[in-house]
Amino acid sequence: MDADDELCLCFHVSWRKVLNYIRVHRIRTPSQLHECGGAGTGCGWCRKQLERLTALCAENPPSPDAIDGWLRLQTPNKKKYSEGREVYRAKKESDVSRKVESVEEKSEIGLGIPIDSTNESSEHPFDSIQNGGL
Numbered sequence: 001m002d003a004d005d006e007l008c009l010c011f012h013v014s015w016r017k018v019l020n021y022i023r024v025h026r027i028r029t030p031s032q033l034h035e036c037g038g039a040g041t042g043c044g045w046c047r048k049q050l051e052r053l054t055a056l057c058a059e060n061p062p063s064p065d066a067i068d069g070w071l072r073l074q075t076p077n078k079k080k081y082s083e084g085r086e087v088y089r090a091k092k093e094s095d096v097s098r099k100v101e102s103v104e105e106k107s108e109i110g111l112g113i114p115i116d117s118t119n120e121s122s123e124h125p126f127d128s129i130q131n132g133g134l
């Protein structure tokens with residue numbers, strides 16, 4: 001992936017922009033990155049990458065001259081990253097639909113509207129990209 005490709009696909013924020021924002025503003029926690037063009041505030045797919053980039057920069061930030069090469073080593077395959085987001089979003093929508101159906105069923109039989117959080121999966125599709133999946 002190139003430095004000018006998008007890290008946050010929802011808000012079209014590039015890897016270069018995020019990295020420079022981290023360096024210039026001395027970001028230490030990924031939540032501070034919402035001010036960088038809204039990165040991470042949409043579907044949530046890129047949040048693991050924001051966390052990773054923040055941690056890497058805290059440990060060993062690249063010099064301004066070395067950003068392109070450094071990012072080339074740190075970024076995932078562009079196609080897999082984009083496809084992974086589609087899988088992630090589809091799964092999220094499916095989970096929401098299942099919860100709505102569950103709430104509707106419970107309401108119909110008079111059990112109120114408790115939301116069952118035990119069905120949430122902790123696996124993030126990006127994990128399978130890092131392990132060579134997708």
Ligand code: FES
Pocket residue numbers: 007008009010011039040041042043044045046047085
């Ligand atoms: S890709 Fe960044 S919030 Fe969706």
